[in-house]
Amino acid sequence: MICGDMDPNGPGQSYEPAEWHEPVELEVRHQRIDAGSYAIVDPAPKWPENSAFNLTINFFPTRPGNSEQTLVAWGDLRLQIKDGLLRLCVGEICAICEDIILPRCWYQATVSIDAASKVMGLTAAMLNPTGGVRTEQSAQERLSNWCVPRPQTALLFAAEPETVENGRLFTRNTFNGKLEAPVLSDGPDGELIAAWDFSSGIPTDRITDRGPRELHGTLVNLPMRGATGSNWNGSVASWRQHPGQYGAIHFHDDDMVDCCWNTSLEIQPPENARSGYYIARLTANGVQSDVAFFVSAKAGEPRARLLFLAPTATYLSYANTHIKFDSHNTENLFEAVTQLSEDELYLNLHRELGLSHYDTHSDDSGVVYSSSRRPMLNTRPGLYTFNYLNDTHIIKWLESRNTSYDVATDEDLHRHGTELLQAYDVVMTGSHPEYYSTEMWDALNDYQNEGGRHIYLGGNGFYWRIAYSDTYPGVIENRRGVSGVRTWEGEPGEHHLAFSGEPGGLWRTHGRAPQALVGNGFSSTLFVKSTWFRRSEASFDPRYAFMFRGINTNVIGDFGFRGGGCVGLEIDRWDKDLGSPPNSVVLATSEQVGQGGLLTGEEFITTTRALDGVQNGRVRADMVYFTTAGGGAVWSTGSIAWATSLLWNGGDNNVAKVTGNVLDRFLDPQPLD
Amino acid sequence: MLLYDPTASVFTFDGTRMDLAEEFRDNPRGPFSADLQRILDRMRTTPLKGRYVLLVIEPFRVWQLARLSGERGEAPIPVDSVRYTSAAIAEWDIFKRRWKDLTGVTVTVADPVL
Known part of the structure; x- marks a missing residue:
């Protein structure tokens, strides 16, 4: 899959048939799911x-x-x-x-x-x-x-x-x-x-x-x-x-970790299959249903100099979310009447397909596990664009400029760590790499500090600490705790992960605010209307000229497929007190975020009405760049909508231009200032 | 544990303020005046049971008006055969319905020209 966004006013769907797989006809039968633990x-x-x-x-x-x-x-x-x-x-x-x-x-x-x-x-x-x-x-x-x-x-x-x-x-x-x-x-x-x-x-x-x-x-x-x-x-x-x-x-009567279905079809990609986003397209009697899967690059066997890390932990965390039906604040969060797709309507009726980390169980307790061993109806081409489909805008952009890249998943990163990353000159993370295990964080941090170059093309990344388990492959655990934007609150005494014993919740509450890893960290939601970046004075320093080569305006990204701008959905800000490195520089900051931008709970301490972008200066996105002690470099856009602006105007735009400039320079082995 | 309280959304407003309905009609994605913002916050936090939603009949083309059942696993209930061919018109129609539900006053300003 190159791009799975179905929107007729979007960047356009794009698929290439895998030449190593011939269509097959199968007889299938209904297989029950036994939900309930x-x-x-x-x-x-x-x-x-x-x-x-x-x-x-x-x-x-x-x-x-x-x-x-x-x-x-x-x-x-x-x-x-x-x-x-x-x-x-x-x-x-x-x-x-x-x-x-x-x-x-x-x-x-x-x-x-x-x-x-x-x-x-x-x-x-x-x-x-x-x-x-x-x-x-x-x-x-x-x-x-x-x-x-x-x-x-x-x-x-x-x-x-x-x-x-x-x-x-x-x-x-x-x-x-x-x-x-x-x-x-x-x-x-x-x-x-x-x-x-x-x-x-x-x-x-x-x-x-x-x-x-x-x-x-x-x-x-x-x-x-x-x-x-x-x-x-x-x-x-x-x-x-x-x-x-x-x-x-x-x-819980709606716990479900594995459908335990008998295998109907096995797909074995050949050794030389390209890594990437794939779907298996199933059709029956006029019905079409896609099953997403990934072919990962093998750790230590790179075929490109760039690795795109598919944030599969994030996809999993949101998989089969029911918040449009069950969570009171959903419409208020998105500030528009809720639309329910055919897949979402099906999920509501079929709770046996399992829940997401955004859901509560039938007894109102929060869902802490999410499993990939089940159908995931919002992780495939469809009307649910958050995360998975937004990331395919990046894939299509890479394809459009003929950039060679490998793809690996979060679980690969968790299992193989720096062995996976160190084979690449540049690692790119997606529009919303929100869920990170300690192993994933440490690997990315080590990679950066050992000379690796990281492009973070999103917002609200590196936010929740999760754990994987050897007992349950394909499953992640997340505890919500009592901080962060969340649809339920953890119970007292139950904020520690059962898989690993580590404290769960926000990385920020464990001494690792995202600012420490990538220079910026989550500040606000901005779902109503997106806005743009304006270059900072610091960005005109000759050291950063490579990023803005060919850009004739100080305003960047006043366009895009999500809310009309490159600053939107969820946005991150720079803060030295939360760990932004001393040499990090804010290259651009959002303008006119307005009342649609709302500060996340951990960003204010006493009650106040001054929580929106009109009144509160922390409601903003900062684009950040820094070099690391070991000769590595990090460039962070700090906005989910950055990724969904790359393909605007057929890819001829200043968001794509800046991203391309940074990518080309990061691929150039010459040392960075 | 902190649970959803369907009675917690308590703001009341003057249903005769047609100037605010007009403001929403003319600028449905904001920014809004403080008075209108409070009304929208109230409308968007109506109890889940009976809350208006849109069922996608044809993606990007046709929507059916419905109300959430408020019960897990129970389908939303379609409202008559009210269908829309524009999400913007749907948003405006639902705004008018909620205004009437919350104040008893019918919105009398003219529909938007889209």
Whole structure:
């Protein structure tokens, strides 16, 4: 794919068929997706010999409404919440507690079964009693018949089996909320059968049984770990600091990390395939559907001197976003009536396709994982242009000037680090490289400091810290914390990444404001109407003349495909106090940002009405340049709309001219001042 | 946790200020006077349930007026068979509908010539 922007008034779509792939006809069939996370212990514990047992489990329901939600499923036994009440069912017989279970309160459920006396009992005790609520409730029923679980029946936490199709388990009645410390014993004070400790192995998909039989289990669909437990008291903020206070797992009925579909078609690019943006175009009965993929340059085997880093972590973070349906402030943010495309309407109806980091779960908690192992309907040619399609403006521009380039993805950068980057004279980052892991940041920083040259063609880059996981390839984790432009707020004590143990949230809050890496960092959103840059006096220093060669005006980019200017959507500013290097120079600054520009939350401290571009001078974009100690150089445009102005007027414009000047000079091995 | 409060958007305004409706008609992408900006902020933060949206029927050509269901996984509800062939006209029509919904007053200024 050269450019996937469908807008008839845009730069024009452009594709080249991959000559190494012939169209094929396939028979495909519908494959279900089993959304909802749970834990499975398989094989399950054996039935106690005296046919009596006790089970205790702590639970924190986040959406205990009318739907049926299963906390524990073992054979014919169900510990559930239904119609807001806790109940224990064995087959058709249920013991039901009387009081409504309150959302977001910790309870301990105790189940006792005595098959000999044919009695089952259930108790629910509040672990942190709250005013006006009975702290303990219980129920008993006689068992008419007790069905011993079949030996092959798995024990499930947070869901129950529905069917098994072709050897694959499908589940239902997923529990929304946290579970903690299930303990199974042989009678009330009997021998321990199993005691699962969810605070162990937090970065993994394994749950550990501390009991004598080591009945370890597995998590499915990536529920959130590193969640505060019933004993979390605010004395620590990280699961690494005190795992014992993080013995809970938060399950959601709309967690989905892998469709687990059988493969219908495998595409194997040949060794000599060009790296780049690709789509597989599927057609059936007049329907067309594109699947995006990347062919990456191999680390250490460059075929060009320029590397374009496709910001796939950003694409993933936004994948399948539902904010137009679920997030209250969306229309106000974009300041226009919300338009819903066919793909977006489909996503709203099909939540099983999984969520984005911008979404909340059905229980209103924030989404911290995003996976590429599913269809992503807004990461392909279509009406959703942010990030992915905007970046193809850059690709088309590179193609139009016959610049040779390789493409690699964020995950490549994360895995291969400087080994990937050091093979290139110039590295280019995209219109919105917003999500960076520590490994990615360190690699780019080392590359710059070791003489590499970096062109950052976007805005709001290097903003959120994320983590990848070896357990879950293709998945990223992000915690929103309590700062930054975000569509939900992280829960207290849950701002640390389960994949890596690092603090999540803004890089800025961990001593690495984007200014330290690229000279500028996020200041404002500007979705209404874009504006332009005006050259600074400093930019006329002869050292920077190469950038502006052939430019006859001080105003740059008063045009473009997003809002009519090159300064727009999201913009970054220079700030030495946040880490802009001492030798960095502001080459140009935005003008007339106006009231459409709105300061991001971390840019002001006390409340004020002076938050827009009319009243607040921090609402601006700064184009920044600096050289690094090791002979490298960085040029940062500080605006997403810069990339979407490159192709204006067929590419004959001063945004393209400046970018081309910098690129050509950066490719020239002569040292830079 | 900090959740969406559909009752938090409380600004009220004088529905007879046709000068402000006229201002929006003539300059729909701003910048706006402070009085009009507050009205737009109010309109754009109406509760999700029932909020006007546009369904893309033909990309860049035809839009259907609808209201959000406000329930996850439930489709927006089309409003009659109101369709537009221009996003700008749609924006103006929805502005007028919201003005009426919020103040009870019908916008009487002439439609824009596009």
